[in-house]
Amino acid sequence: MTTVKTLLDIPALRLRVRAGGDLLDRAVTRIYGTELADPGRYVSAGEFVLSGLLWWKGPGDAEPFVAALAKAGAAALAASGADTGGIPGDLIEACDRHRIPLLEAPADLSFAVITERVVLALAAGSQSARKRLLSVAAEDASLDALVEHGSAELGAPCWVLSATGRVVAGSGDLPPVSTLVQRFVAARGLPTHVDDYELTPIGGRHAVPWLLAVRRDLVPAAHDVIDELAGLIGLARSRDDEVRRVSDRIAEPLIELLAGSGDPAGAFGSSGLSGHIRVLVARTPDAREGRGLLADLLADHPGRVLLGESDEDAYALIEDHPAWPGDWASTARRSLSTVEPLLLASRVLIGIGGPAPLSALRGASEEARHAVTAASLRPGVVEVVAGEQVGMHRLLLAGAPDELRSALRQRVLGPLLDYDAEQHGDLVHTIRVYLECSSSPARAAKALHVHVNTLRYRVAKASELLGVDLTEFTQQVDVYLALKAES
Missing domain, CATH: 3.40.1390.20 (HprK N-terminal domain-like)
Incomplete structure (x- = not known):
């Protein structure tokens, strides 16, 4: 310097x-x-x-x-x-x-x-700073070490930020990260200035870009030193990604089994997983991008995390931890929505299953995949859905083939469907509303804008056509599942 x-x-x-x-x-x-x-x-x-x-x-x-x-x-x-x-x-x-x-x-x-x-003198100082950074990178290429030495060379605080808003490295006072990230994203990931901060993209092809933020108002930084630091951080990230990918290989057999039809029990020992596990499934046009998105979202998780891919989906197996936030799905959606303009994928869908013990891991993976299906029915470019947000009936129906769902719907509701077609009636809709109103004639009549006696007559007529008692709970469940099988 x-x-x-x-x-x-x-x-x-x-x-x-x-x-x-x-x-x-x-x-x-x-x-x-x-x-x-x-x-x-x-x-x-x-x-x-x-x-x-x-x-x-x-x-x-x-x-x-x-x-x-x-x-x-x-x-x-x-x-x-x-x-x-x-x-x-x-x-x-x-x-x-x-x-x-x-x-x-x-x-x-x-x-x-x-x-x-x-x-x-400035040129010589810049070259000396770059040489010292290279020396640091050769001795200790950790991100924290690079950022610390880069800050010393520049005479200004530095931070590495993920475009999702995560602070990757750096310390000290920093304005709301969302402000810097939003301006960086608005600049389409190009170098830009935000108030007293200079934002520089960190190279490399990654699902979630990183940026180097340098405080400029204290002592401005030489651009070539910033570029050198950003380049070294990019190399360190690529190296860490490769190390991570090698360590994740132990989970590949387990993920392949979870994504297929085999029994995953034999793969538990080699995975190193223990306790209860959450399963995340990310669906994007490129599974590698989905894996990168999951890696960023889970970077700060205190428990063990294993990542992998199977066909078009990326998987994350996560040891459950008390620190797992209850609102993780909404937080992840907001984070990815922030970086949405820089994503390569046309849509990002993430489903969450579990937590479940290892013996029930297949069920957790099925739950995550059904949650992805539920996410695909929502309108957003980025949708994150937890299995617990999906009704039990939807999870059960999602596991049935389309042909089976259609056949069961016709078997249970056939007489009602035929009656509506012949009489131009609307009994199917009436019964749906009635059941969704917890079988309350008063609430259903109000929702349908009819007299309660009219509602009772229609329920009785539907019971007669279907040959069931629509005031009896178990028969209500069968009819309701048949009604939901079409959606």
Whole structure:
């Protein structure tokens, strides 16, 4: 990192400190020359400002000039007093007051030489920072280590964020992550600025992109160092993904059995799973993308998680944990909806089954797949449904082939369907409403906007046609399942 002291120590520049000697450790990112009385609109944070003081006409002129530099976050001011008979006293006082390091440049040294030397020093500092980052990556390529060293080199806090809003690495105060992520997504994953933060995409082809957020208002960062850091983080992520994929291979036989028709009991021992297990199924056009989405959503789960793929579906097997949130489905849906514009998939459907003991794992996987089917009937691009959100009757019906469901519906409701077709009646709808109103004649009559006696007559007529007692619970269940078999 190039600092004010770095430039002060360049012998050829012969700079002399006139104010702010305790501020020489400030980072410098570039040089900017100006002779404007108010340069505030053009100065950026961290700039080394060079001026021949042509704007200074007399006492009092220094205050607005230095105040503008301080407001913009300039790193230092280097001034030549060749045209003012030396450095004006009010300039020294203003720099002390606003805490701006003031360096006096020799009158016989051209600004072209100063600029050239500063640019070379910045380039050398950037190369040194990149080399140090590469050295860190070679010794310890963990994300936390890279972000920590990158922050030190840039002189500014850094964070790695998932586009779903998850903080992957980094620490310290950070504004609402959703604000940064939304702006990043709105920029279609391209570099962008948000208030005091610079957002840079982290390379690699992943289902959920990552971004590097760097705080810019304290000390702005050199773009090439940011790019180097982002590249190294991308490599670390790819390496971690490969390690994860290798460790997940032990679950492949179990997932294949759960997705097929075999008995998964023999695969339990090799999976390393224990206790109660949740099963997640993600359905996307590409199972690899679904797997990547599940990996991001489950990255902070404290229990064991195994991922795999089978045909068009991605699976996650998750050891249940007390920390599992009850609203995980809605939280996951919100997270994926945030990143939706950057997803490759046309739709993302996720179903959740369990938790269940290993002996009942097949049932949990069936529940998850039926939940995916329920999700497909919803309108959103991203839908996440837990098996517990799907009625028991729907789960049972979902397991029956279409032909069987149609045959059972016709067997149970045939006389009622025929009557409605011949008489242009609506008894089927009446009975559906009646049963959904818990068999309450008063509630059903109100919902249908008919008199309660009319409702009772229709129920009696339907009972007669079907040959059942629609006031008896077990027979109500059969009729209701037959009614729901069409949906």
